[in-house]
Amino acid sequence: MSRTKSPGMTASSVQPDTRKNQKRQAVLRRLGLLAVVCALSFLTxxxxxxxxxxxxxxxxxxxxxxxxxxxxxxxxxxVLVGFAGRRHWWGLILGLVACGSAILAGILPF
Amino acid sequence: MRETLRVHMGWLHSWVGFLAGLLLACIFASGTLAVFDTEITQWMQPEVPLTQGTSLTPAALQAAAQAVQAEEEKGLSAFLTLPSQRDPVLRVLHYDGYEFVGTALDSTTGAVFPARETAGGQFFYNFHFSLRGGNQPGVQIVTFLGLCLLVAIGSGLVIHIKALWPDLILFRPFGARPRAWVDAHLIMGVLFLPFIAFMGYTGTAIHARALLPAESFFPSHTATPHKKEKTAPKGRVLQAGPLPPPLAPLIAQARDVLRSPDGNLILFTPDEVRIFKSDAFGPFLTRDHVAFSRKDGHSLRSVTQSPPAVATMQLVRGLHYARYAPLPLRWLYFLSGLAATTLAASGLVVFLMKRRRSSGEQFFFRIAEALTMTTVVGFPTAILGIFWVNRCLPAVFSGRAMMEINLFFLVWGLCAAHALLVSLTRHAASGWRQQLGVLAGAGCGLPLLDLVSRSHAWAQGASVFMTADALAFLTGLIALCALLKLREPAA
Amino acid sequence: MTFLLVLALWSAAFWCHECLQPRTRSSFPRQAGAVSVNQIVRALAPCLALTLCLFQDPALGIFYWLGLGSAAGLSTSVLMAVLKQKRGLARMSKTPL
Incomplete structure (x- = not known):
């Protein structure tokens, strides 16, 4: 769907579409983040x-x-920390660190 | 809307809670019933008298040993459970792949009670941890749902943390309908949080290996495959052993070593007779046992101490399985299980209420409503169905245990089909009322059916029969109240 | 008997906790000095209940304490809701959804 306003459209008809779009994008972003976080957590x-x-x-x-x-x-x-930490992706970074630690623990001799 | 942490977590809690909650409510409900699995089996086998003591005679033990050997000759790995205060019957059981089933013997004469075949309380126990789907995928699904539960608990805590302390016991059942449901969800979640979190954690930890096996998902090509020893499948034996020696002196000796006066478990291998400590004596689910030679009965070894790591797992298992719990504590487990079921069910209802208007009752919403109806009303109806089937089928009907289970799933499936039909034709409200009507009828009618069937004398073990009937009646009454409430216009 | 006492102690603690909340002040007006009494009961009753449970059953006391606490909380909340309804205040709460 085009994001540009067509000249004949009133503000009231555009706003719900924009809001719907934003909502959809937010949901997709959350779903993507959740999928990545779950995959990382599962691997860890x-x-x-x-x-x-x-x-x-x-x-x-x-x-x-x-x-x-x-x-x-x-x-x-x-999962909770990864999903909660969105700002600067620190949640994902933490997940990666945990995953890396688990890999290192497997590789390094004790 | 601003993307605050609370909003973000709210989204996670709603969706994970709803999708997992559809099955978690059933898992909680069956787990709650599994707390009284022995008592349910007793209700479902009314021919077995419950007035015997825990004493055993050598004649009864000899008959039991012969029964075990007969089962072994059929390729079944049979074992004995000795009479206990909770279940004063000598039982010869074997694992049929899902449940422990077998015969009940008189602990004095050794005569077999002509008890009806039944899935009994064992069915609910099995359904609780595997949805009766075996190790794969049943246990895997339940373990995954356990992880989802823990995520939902964590996100729920983040959402509610500010109001947790001031709204500790805030409940407004007479307020607007959505408010009342949210309050019910919150109060169950907050007050029973220690129980729900603990049971969720221990249940997941116990079966985590089913979901994440200890073998790498990325197999190396250089690794040599493990050579598998030839072992019998679970519940089966490759060869029958000799007739065990007289068990009475062995039991006396083992009880002395294990300090376990009754209710022991006796396992048989082709070479050994292992007498285990009863699980009723302490929260540690120990595997303490004394092993005797199956040929001449001399003592081989005794295992009575566990290292700390093993003891930790024994405690985790013991607290989850609750076999140690005396009756008052068992009732507290039951009550907490009911609270967990209510938590999941009310969460499903809140999810639908919140989205009914905004979704415009589109296709997916209607599917969600049908699934919720199937869980919240259909599952209890199917549970009551198994009790009805137990009394309605002839006692000597062969394969009636399997028939009970098939009919349970049939009733549940019919409820699901009905829910889908009414939801997709936009008659969900009347669908709720119809299913609640059936549930109310099944619940309130069960005591009557039990009375009319004349399957047992009310003087023997009356408490088991009366309690089960009363609980079924209460379920029916609650369904009736909900039905009447649904007829009122929304507040 | 001990368990009934434990249930009563927990219920008293929950009751006092609810009475201390500002929203309950209008339906259950407080007398002078009631705040401190409520606070003391709220703090001490669960401790006393725990002591009783452990005295009754040292091994399993903690489980009785937790279970009875949850049951007492539930029953107190229902009782409180009924009492508030009788005083005609329940409908004053705003709808969340």
Whole structure:
């Protein structure tokens, strides 16, 4: 839809369209942000679960249980913080840092 | 509108809450019923008397051991649950892929009670954590919804944080309809927040491995595949073991070591008999047990201590499963579960109320309303349906457990079809009234059906039957009140 | 008996909490000195309830305390709403949506 005002249109007919457009864009922006944040959080959670396998326990089930406890706490926090921090994208940056930390924890030898 | 944090979080809370809430309300409701799963099974098997004590005779144990061996010969991995205060019956059970089912034995004579086959309370327990969809995708979906619940709780807290303390118990049921629903949503969320957050967290943590398995999603080509040992599927055995030795002395010895006077669980492998501590003694869901040789009954080992990491998980599981809870605490769990169900259901209604006018009741709104109707009214109707089916089907009907479950889903499916039909033809208001009418009838009629069916003597275990009937009647009454309220013009 | 007492203590705490809110002042007028009494009850009643619960059952007391607290909060809020309705004030609240 064209954003330019046509000369014959009154202000009252344009305003609702503009508002609708703005609303749609805001929703799309939020959806995009949520999708990116969820993908990052999911990847971080997956890496945390893989890192949990390096815990010094013999029982595999115990390791996944402990990994699960961390994930259940971490995932919602990451999603909320990532979605809340829009200004200067610090939410996404935080998500990236968390994801990077999880990768590093998997790579670096302990 | 300014994009404040509150607005931003409000959007997240609304959409995540609504989409996840459609199933979360059902998960909460079935979890609430699962708190009393044993009692529901007792209601659904009225032929099993509940007046026996917890004492066991060697004859009964011998009969149980023979029953276990007979099951093993059929390839089923059977186990025993010994009588407890809560369930004073000796049971021989096996896992059928969804529920633990089997026969009930007289703890004195060892005779099998001619009890009707039923899904019982186990069905609600299974539905609660897997939607009866197995590990994949059932448990995965529920775990994902658990994560959504935690996100919704967090965003809800951010929205409501300023009013949290002053509006702690603010409830205006006599105000305008939207106000009353928002207040109901808030009061349930705030007052029961510790319970809901804790159960959401522990439930998600327990099954997180189903959603995020410990294998990499990006398999390396160099890695050698794991060699899988040949193991029987869950609930099955590859070969039957010998007849176990007399169990009475083993149980006495194990109870002494485990300090667990009743309700133990006995598992059988081809070489061992393992007697476990009852889950009723403490919030730790321990797997403490004493293992005996299946050939001659000599003690092999005892496991009675767990390292701190294991104990932590045992506590997390124990608190979520609530098998340790004495009756008053069980009722508090039940009440809190009802509050969580109300929270989810009221959230769905608020979501619709907020958008009814602005959406112009377009196609997606009508679908959303149909789904809400299916969850809020259809699901309780299907639950009551399973109770009705239990009393209406003949007691000796073969495959009646599966029939109960199929009819549960049939009733729920019919409710969904009806909701879709009325919503898409713009008659949602009358659809709500019709479904509420059916729910009211099913609830209020259940005690009558129980009375008329004459399936049990009211003197035996009367509290179980009377409580279940009373709760069904109460559900019917609430539905009736809602129906009458819906007939009034909106305030 | 102990649990009933705990329920009563929690209810008293919630009642006092609601009475301390400015919106309730008009429907339940306060007497002089009532504010401090309400504040004291609001602070002490839950502590006393916790003590009673732990005394009754040291292992599970905390769960009883939390559960009974939620139940008491719910019942007090319904009672408060009914009382306010009787005084004809409930409809004064503005609609949020």
């Amino acid at each position: 959670a997956h890496l945390v679960m893989l890192d949990a396998q390096r815990l010094p326990f013999e029982d595999m089930r115990l390791k996944t249980d402990l990994g699960g406890m961390v994930i259940a706490a971490l995932f919602p926090v990451l």
